[in-house]
Amino acid sequence: MKRFLDLYQSLDATTRTNDKVDALVDYFCHVDARDAAWAAYLLAGKKLGKSINSRRLRDWVSQETGYDAWLVEECYQSVGDLSETLALLLPPPFTPADPPLHALIEDQLLPMLRSDEADQKRIILAVWRSLDAPSRFLFHKLLSTNFRVGVSRTLLVRALARVAGIESGVMEHRMSAKWKPTAADYRKLVSSEDDREIDLSRPYPFLLAHPLESDLAALGPIADWQLEWKWDGIRAQLIRRAGHTYLVSRGEEHVATAFPEIVQLGATLPDGTALDGEILAFHNDRPLPFAHLQRRLNRKNVELMLFTDVPVVFLAYDIMEHEGKDVRTKTQNERRALLETIVCKSCDLKLSPLVEAKSWDEIEALMASARDRGVEGLMIKRRDSAYEVGRPRGVWWKLKVAPYTLDCVLIAAQPGNGKRAGLFSDYTFAVRDGENLVPITKAYSGLTDDEIAEVDRWVRGHITGRYGPVRSVTPQLIFELGFEGIQESDRHKSGIALRFPRMLRWRKDKPLAEIDTLENARRLLLQHNAIP
Amino acid sequence: MDPLLIESPDGLYCPAGDFHVDAWRGVARNIVTHAHSDHARWGSKQYLTAREGKAILHERVGADANITPLAYGEVIDLNGVKVSLHPAGHVRGSAQARLEHNGRVLVFTGDYKRQTDPTCTPFELVRCHEFITESTFGLPIYRWQEPSLVAADINAWWRRNLELERTSVVLAYTLGKAQRVISMLDPSVGPILLHGSMVRMTDLYRQTGCELPPTDHASPENAKLHKGRAIVIAPPSAHGSTWIRKFLPVSVASASGWMMVRGQRRRRAVDRGFILSDHVDWPDLMRTIEETGAERVGVTHGYTSVVTRFLKERGKDAYAINTRFVGEGEESDEATPSGSLAPVIGGEAQGEGEVAHEREATPVSQDPTPTPQPSPPRTGKREEDV
Numbered sequence: 001m002k003r004f005l006d007l008y009q010s011l012d013a014t015t016r017t018n019d020k021v022d023a024l025v026d027y028f029c030h031v032d033a034r035d036a037a038w039a040a041y042l043l044a045g046k047k048l049g050k051s052i053n054s055r056r057l058r059d060w061v062s063q064e065t066g067y068d069a070w071l072v073e074e075c076y077q078s079v080g081d082l083s084e085t086l087a088l089l090l091p092p093p094f095t096p097a098d099p100p101l102h103a104l105i106e107d108q109l110l111p112m113l114r115s116d117e118a119d120q121k122r123i124i125l126a127v128w129r130s131l132d133a134p135s136r137f138l139f140h141k142l143l144s145t146n147f148r149v150g151v152s153r154t155l156l157v158r159a160l161a162r163v164a165g166i167e168s169g170v171m172e173h174r175m176s177a178k179w180k181p182t183a184a185d186y187r188k189l190v191s192s193e194d195d196r197e198i199d200l201s202r203p204y205p206f207l208l209a210h211p212l213e214s215d216l217a218a219l220g221p222i223a224d225w226q227l228e229w230k231w232d233g234i235r236a237q238l239i240r241r242a243g244h245t246y247l248v249s250r251g252e253e254h255v256a257t258a259f260p261e262i263v264q265l266g267a268t269l270p271d272g273t274a275l276d277g278e279i280l281a282f283h284n285d286r287p288l289p290f291a292h293l294q295r296r297l298n299r300k301n302v303e304l305m306l307f308t309d310v311p312v313v314f315l316a317y318d319i320m321e322h323e324g325k326d327v328r329t330k331t332q333n334e335r336r337a338l339l340e341t342i343v344c345k346s347c348d349l350k351l352s353p354l355v356e357a358k359s360w361d362e363i364e365a366l367m368a369s370a371r372d373r374g375v376e377g378l379m380i381k382r383r384d385s386a387y388e389v390g391r392p393r394g395v396w397w398k399l400k401v402a403p404y405t406l407d408c409v410l411i412a413a414q415p416g417n418g419k420r421a422g423l424f425s426d427y428t429f430a431v432r433d434g435e436n437l438v439p440i441t442k443a444y445s446g447l448t449d450d451e452i453a454e455v456d457r458w459v460r461g462h463i464t465g466r467y468g469p470v471r472s473v474t475p476q477l478i479f480e481l482g483f484e485g486i487q488e489s490d491r492h493k494s495g496i497a498l499r500f501p502r503m504l505r506w507r508k509d510k511p512l513a514e515i516d517t518l519e520n521a522r523r524l525l526l527q528h529n530a531i532p
Numbered sequence: 533m534d535p536l537l538i539e540s541p542d543g544l545y546c547p548a549g550d551f552h553v554d555a556w557r558g559v560a561r562n563i564v565t566h567a568h569s570d571h572a573r574w575g576s577k578q579y580l581t582a583r584e585g586k587a588i589l590h591e592r593v594g595a596d597a598n599i600t601p602l603a604y605g606e607v608i609d610l611n612g613v614k615v616s617l618h619p620a621g622h623v624r625g626s627a628q629a630r631l632e633h634n635g636r637v638l639v640f641t642g643d644y645k646r647q648t649d650p651t652c653t654p655f656e657l658v659r660c661h662e663f664i665t666e667s668t669f670g671l672p673i674y675r676w677q678e679p680s681l682v683a684a685d686i687n688a689w690w691r692r693n694l695e696l697e698r699t700s701v702v703l704a705y706t707l708g709k710a711q712r713v714i715s716m717l718d719p720s721v722g723p724i725l726l727h728g729s730m731v732r733m734t735d736l737y738r739q740t741g742c743e744l745p746p747t748d749h750a751s752p753e754n755a756k757l758h759k760g761r762a763i764v765i766a767p768p769s770a771h772g773s774t775w776i777r778k779f780l781p782v783s784v785a786s787a788s789g790w791m792m793v794r795g796q797r798r799r800r801a802v803d804r805g806f807i808l809s810d811h812v813d814w815p816d817l818m819r820t821i822e823e824t825g826a827e828r829v830g831v832t833h834g835y836t837s838v839v840t841r842f843l844k845e846r847g848k849d850a851y852a853i854n855t856r857f858v859g860e861g862e863e864s865d866e867a868t869p870s871g872s873l874a875p876v877i878g879g880e881a882q883g884e885g886e887v888a889h890e891r892e893a894t895p896v897s898q899d900p901t902p903t904p905q906p907s908p909p910r911t912g913k914r915e916e917d918v
Contacts, residue, residue, distance in 0.1 A: 011804055012794070067672055074838050075673045080795050088792065137794075244735070319640035421795030 003031055003103045004039055008138055011149045020151060024159035027189070034102035039336035042147050043156050044175060048105070049113050052120065052143050054082055057367060060121055061086045064128065076340045077469045080421020083140030088135045095129040100360050106458050111141060127380060154390065165191040169205075169389050177202035192339030196460040202238040203248040204274060204320040204328065209379060209396035216360040219380065219397070226332055226383050227355040227363070229375040230398055232290050233280035238262065238314055238349075239321075240269040246278075247314075255279075258296050260315045263394075265349050273342065276350065276387075277316040285373040289529060290499065291487045316343050317352035317379075320387055327388035335387065357528075370401040371527075376484070377401045403482035403500075404524055406516040407507055409476040411437060413459045414470045416444065422460040426472065427503075429481060431494070433518040437475055440494045440521060441483075446503030478515055486525050496521055534545065534636045536613070536631050537664070537830075539763065539853060544640070544664075548633050549613030549853055553640050563615065566626035567592045570833075573641060580608075582617045584653060585625015587736050588707065604653065618643035621655030622810050623708030625734075630658050638662040639824065643833070645809065646816045648679050649743050650710045663826035664821075664853065666812045669789050669837035670816025676813045680805055683716035689804055690721050692762050697760040699779035703768045703786045706730050708810055710765050711737045713787050714744050725750035725756045727766035727775075754777055761785070771802070789813075 010023040028036050042048075058072055065090065079085040094334075099107075112123040131139060141147045143424075153175075161171035171189075178201055179185040212219075219225060236255065239246040245266035256263045259279060269275070281292040288476035292310050319339045320328050327335060343349045355378065356362050356431040363378065370377055377400035385395045393436075416425035426444050430437035447455065456478065465472040484497030496518075537544045541555040551561040558575025565571050567581075567589045574593050581589050583601035590597060603606065604627065607616045617627035622643040629640045637660040644666065644892040646655050682842035686702070693700045710730050719725055724747045726734060731749055738744060748754055750764050755778040762779075771784060772777055788795040789809025797805040812820060821829055821843070831839045832853040 012798075015801075065672065071672065071838070072844060074835075075671050079673060084794055085673060088675075220714050344808055419798045420797050421793065421799075423799075 001101055001104055001138070002098045002129070004035065005135055007039070007132070007140055008149060015150070017155060019482065020155055021162070021443060023152070023244045024156065025162050028159065028163045032100065032102070033183035033186050035100055036190075037183055038102050038105055038182040040156070040160065040186060041181035042142065043149060044153060045148070046181075048109065048142060052113065052124075054144070056085055056117065056120070057082075057124070057140075057143075060124060061089055065089055065091065067299045072489065073468075074243050077415055078422055080415060080417040083144055084137050087137035087140055090128050090133070090136060093132055097134075098168050098449055099130075104139070105142065105290055108140075133242045154274070160190055165192045168459060172205045172362075172389055174319045174431060175204065176205060192320050194289060200241045200244060201239065201248070201254070202244045203239060203324075204239075204276075204387075206235065206250055206276065207318075207387050207389070207396060208335075208391035209398040210391060210393055212380065212397040212399045216363060216399075219360075222357065222360055222363070224383055226336060226381045227357060228379045229373065229383070230377040230379045230400070231274065231278040231280055231287060231315060231352070232374070232376045233278040233287065233315070233375070235288070235318075236277065237273045238269070238277060238316070239326075240266050240271060242274045244270060245269075249279075259312055259314075261312060265314060268324070269342065272321060274319070274464050275339070275342070275349075276318035276320060276323035277314050280313055280315055282350075287425045287481060289374070289485050289487065291485065311417075313350050315350050315352045318387060331384045332381050333383045347356070351363050367399070375401075386493065399446070400412050402467065403484055403487060403504070404528070405480050405482050406431060406440070406503060406521060406524075407478055407510060407514070408440060409437065409512055409515050410455075410473060410479065411439060411473045411475050412470050414454070420452070423452060424456045427479075428470075429479065431516050431521055432516050433494075438494045439492070440496060441481065441498045441501045442491075443479075443481055443501045443503055447506070448484075451506060475512060478510040478512065479503045480505040480507050486521070487529050488525065488529075494518060494521070496525060535566040536633055536636065536662070537640065541731070544853070545629060546610075546613060549615065549631070551580075551610055551613075551615075553629055554642065561610070563617075563629050564589060565617075565620065565629060565640070566623055568643070571642060579651045580617075581591070582619075582625050582627040584626070584740060585623075585785060586626050588733070589735060591733065592707075604656070605845050606901040618656045618658050619650060619653040621646065621705060623650060624652040624711070627654060628656075628658060630660070636661050638664065639826075641666055643668065643811055644820075645812050646820065649712055649810070651708075651713050651737060651744070657820070657823050659731075659823075659825050661826060663819065663821060663824045663852055664830035665817065666811065667817065667831050667834035667836055667839040669813055670810060670817060670831070670839040672814045674789060674792055674809075674813045676809060677807060679808070680718065686713070686716060686785075686787075686806055687718045687721060689783070690717070693783045694722060696783075697781070699759045699782045700905040701770075701776060701779065701782050701784045702763065702765050702806075703726060703771055703784065704765055705789075706733050706767055708786060709808070710734065710767075710807070711742065711744060712810065713765060714747060715742075717745055717763060719745040722761040722763065723748060723754075725754055725758060725762045725764045727764065727770055728834065729767055730765060742780060750779075750838055752778055771800070781833075829847065 011020055013018060028232055030163045031063065057317055058069065062072055072089065075089060076082055076085045079088065096384065108123055108127055112120050127139060128136060157168055157171045157175055161168040164171060174189055179189060188259065207240040220235055220372055223379040235250040237248050239248065245263045246254065247259060247262055247266065249255050260278065279293065281288040296310060296312065316339060319335050319342060322338055327338065340351065343351045355366065356367060367378060373385055375399060380397040380399060382395050388395055410427050411430045413424040414426045426442065428442050430439045455477065459471060459473055462474040462476065464474055476524065481501050482504040483498040483501040487497050488495060489497035534547065536548065537553065539808060540757055542559050543801055544553045548555065551563060554564045554565055554571040555562045555576060556573055558573065561578045563574035564581045567585055571591065572589055572592050577598065579589065579593065579597060579599040580602060583603050585599040586599055589599055602617050604617055604619050607614050612633065613616055618630055618631045620626040620628045620642055628642060628644065631638045632694050639658050639660040644655055656913040665860045678906060688868060690700045702713055704713050706729055709732055714724060714734065724745060727750050734744065734747060759779045764779060773890050774783060783803045785804035786800055786802045786807055787806040787808040789807060789811060791805030791807045827849060829843055829848055829850045830853050831850060836852040840850045840852045
C-alpha cells in the first residue's frame with residue numbers, strides 16, 4: 001500500500017509529464033505483478049464494482065471520533081473531498097500496517113463491497129485502525145469508485161510500453177482488450193513478445209477529432225476533405241468476429257446488452273469486421289436529442305417498452321478491420337469505399353451520409369441548418385489520412401454548432417471540490433418569470449481562476465441566506481450560459497433541464513432587467529425538441 | 533459584573549483599564565500580542581508588547597513608535613487592571629495578555645501554538661476564569677505532526693532536489709515561519725539563501741538572541757553560484773514571479789498548516805506542501821481550553837462558529853468574537869501569485885524588484901458593503917494574518 005501511496009503522491013505532486021511517466025515506470029518495475037496488475041487497472045480508470053454508501057462511512061466516522069454529523073459536514077465543506085475529510089478526521093492508527101495493494105483489495109475491499117452492513121463496518125473499522133491518514137485517503141478513493149489521479153490513459157500506456165519494451169500503439173491495443181487485474185494478465189500486458197493472438201472482443205483505439213479553431217478556408221481545398229455531420233449519440237465500435245458480435249463504447253464499456261437491436265444487426269456482418277460509428281436514437285430519418293438515448297444507458301435489461309419507444313440505430317462511419325485484417329493504414333477514401341460495400345443497402349445498418357459541398361462558403365451556410373437537423377456540428381476528415389491512434393492533429397476535425405445561450409443571474413453559490421475546495425465556485429442561476437426569478441440550472445465551469453476568485457470575493461460580501469453549504473446572494477451578477485440541449489424536467493422548479501451548461505461570458509455590461517425570461521427558455525425547449 | 537474586554541469599533545477594548553488589545557486602528561494605548569499585521573496596526577500613541585518582540589514590532593509600526601516593553605510575567609497596573617504578558621509560542625516576541633481585575637482573570641491568547649519551536653519562548657499555560665482563544669485551525673481535521681518529522685522531510689526533499697540539480701524554494705512568511713524553517717534546516721546539505729525581504733527580519737531574530745544556521749542573501753551572484761544546490765526561503769508572493777527564474781530549475785514547496793488539505797496544496801500549485809503551522813491544531817486547542825480551567829471561552833480569529841458550537845454542546849459557556857480580519861477563506865492570496873487581489877494595508881514594500889511586497893492582511897472592510905454580513909462559512913485566515 002505504501003509503495004502505491006508513494007506513486008500516487010508523486011503523480012499528484014507534479015504536472016511534468018516526463019516525471020509522471022518516470023514515476024510510473026519506476027513503480028511498475030519494482031512491485032509484485034499482483035500489485036502492478038491492480039495499479040494498472042485502477043490507473044486505467046477501471047472500477048472495482050459498486051461503491052459503498054458514503055452516508056454509512058460518515059456515520060462510522062462519527063462513531064469512531066465522537067464528532068457529530070454537523071462537525072463532519074463542516075470539515076467536509078472546508079476540505080471539499082469526502083475521502084480526504086474522513087481520512088483526516090480519524091484518529092491515528094492503533095496498529096499501523098502496510099498490506100500489499102493486492103491483498104488490501106482482494107482480501108478486504110472486494111469482500112467488503114459484497115457484504116452486509118455489519119460486515120462492512122467490521123472490515124472498514126479494521127482497515128481504519130491499521131492505516132495512517134494518507135493511506136486511508138487512498139483507500140477511500142478506491143472505495144468511492146471515482147479513483148482519479150492526474151494520469152491520462154496516454155501516459156499510462158507510455159509507461160507500460162516502456163516497461164514492456166514495445167511500441168505505445170501495441171500497448172494501447174493490448175490495454176483495450178479485456179483483461180483482469182491478475183498477475184497472469186499483467187504479465188501478458190507487459191510481455192515483450194509480439195501479440196498475434198487477438199482477444200476477440202478487443203476494439204481498436206478510437207481516432208479522436210480536434211476541435212477546429214481556425215477558419216474553414218485555412219484547411220485548403222475542400223476536395224481534400226470528407227465531410228459528415230457530427231452526431232450527438234454514443235460513439236461505439238461494432239465488432240463481428242468468429243460468430244460473435246461486440247458493441248464497445250468509447251469508454252471501453254461493453255454496451256451490447258443495452259442495445260440488443262444493434263447486436264442483431266451486427267450479426268449480419270461478415271466475420272472479421274470492425275466498424276466505427278455512432279449509436280443514435282432515430283425517428284423518421286432524424287436523430288432524436290441525446291436525452292432519448294440516455295434512458296437506455298445504465299440499464300442491464302432493456303424493457304420492451306423502451307425497445308419500441310426509442311428506436312436505436314448504429315450509424316457507421318469508418319472501418320478498421322475487414323476480412324480479419326487491420327485496414328487502418330488505408331486512406332480515409334479507401335476505407336469509406338470499403339465501408340460502403342459492407343454496409344450495403346441490403347442490410348439494415350445505416351451509413352453516416354456524406355455532406356456534399358463545393359466550397360467552404362456552402363458549408364458555412366449548411367452549418368446554420370445543423371440545429372434543425374438535430375446534429376451537433378460537422379466532422380471534417382482528411383481524405384488521404386490513415387485511421388491513426390489517439391488524437392493526431394490535422395486528421396479529423398470537428399466543428400461544433402454554436403451552443404444555445406441564455407443570460408442568467410447568479411442567485412446562489414456553494415464551495416467547489418478538489419482544487420476549488422473552499423472557493424465559491426459552484427453556482428445556481430435563474431431567469432426572470434414576470435416579477436420572480438426562477439432557478440434554471442447550476443453551472444461549474446467556464447470561468448478562469450481569476451474570475452472565480454473575483455466571484456468568490458463578491459459572493460462573500462453579498463450573502464443573503466445560508467442553506468447548508470449553499471449561500472444565496474443578491475441577484476446582481478449576470479452570466480451568459482451556453483448549453484448543448486434543453487429538455488423538460490420535473491426535478492427543477494422551472495420545469496427545464498439544460499445539457500452541458502457552462503458559463504460563456506460574465507456580462508458585466510448587462511443589467512438585471514435584461515436577462516432572459518422563462519418564456520425564452522421554453523421557446524428554446526420547443527425548438528430543440530421539435531420532431532418534424 | 534462588567535466584562536473585562538468588550539468589542540469596540542477599534543477592536544477589543546478594556547473599559548476598566550482604558551486600553552485596547554490588538555487594536556485595528558491607532559488608539560491611545562494598545563497592548564500588542566505580536567507583530568503580525570492583523571494584530572499590530574500602525575498609529576497608536578503607546579504600545580505595550582513583550583520585550584522579546586519590541587525590535588520586531590518597531591519594524592512593523594515604525595522606528596519612532598512609542599513602545600513600552602514588558603518582560604514575560606512582569607505585572608503592571610493600568611487604572612486598577614493588572615496586566616502581564618506571557619509567552620504564546622507563536623512567533624518571536626508573541627505573548628498572551630493576562631488581565632486581572634476585581635479578582636477575575638481573563639487571558640487573551642493572540643495567536644499561539646504548543647509545539648516545539650526554538651525560535652521563540654515556548655507557550656506558558658496561564659490559568660484563568662475567562663479565556664479568549666484564536667481558532668485559525670479550529671476543525672478536527674487539523675492535527676500537526678512532530679516538528680522533528682517535518683524537519684526530516686524538508687531536509688530529505690532538499691537532498692533529493694540536490695541530486696536532481698534543482699534549487700529548493702520554500703515559501704514561508706517573512707515573520708516567524710521563515711525563521712522557523714531556517715532553524716529546521718541541516719546546513720551541511722548546502723547553502724541557505726534568503727529572499728531580500730527576509731534578510732532584515734532574520735537579522736532581528738539573531739540580534740534578539742535567536743540562534744540560526746548561517747544564511748546568505750539570495751542575490752543574483754549567489755544564485756549563479758549556488759543554484760541547483762541551495763535552499764531558498766522566499767515569501768509566498770515570490771511564487772511564479774520572475775525573481776524566481778534565476779534559480780531555475782526549481783522545486784517549490786509551501787510550509788503552512790493549510791498544506792494539510794490537498795485542494796489547498798493543488799490550488800497553490802506548489803510541488804510540495806510541508807504541514808508546518810505556528811497555530812494550535814485542534815487537539816492542542818481543546819487541551820489548552822481544558823487546562824486553563826476557564827469557565828467562559830471566547831473564540832476569535834478563524835473557525836469561530838464551529839468551535840463555539842462544539843464547546844457549547846459540551847457544556848462550556850462559549851461565545852464568538854468577530855474580528856475585522858476574517859480574511860478571504862483559507863486559500864488566501866498566496867493562491868494568486870501576482871497582484872490580482874485587493875490592495876493591502878500595512879504591506880510595506882520590502883524587497884527586491886519584481887517582488888514588490890509581501891501582501892499581508894486584507895481587512896474585510898475593503899468590501900463596499902461590509903456589515904452586517906453573515907460571516908462566511910470558512911473564515912480561516914492567512915498564515916501571516918494569523
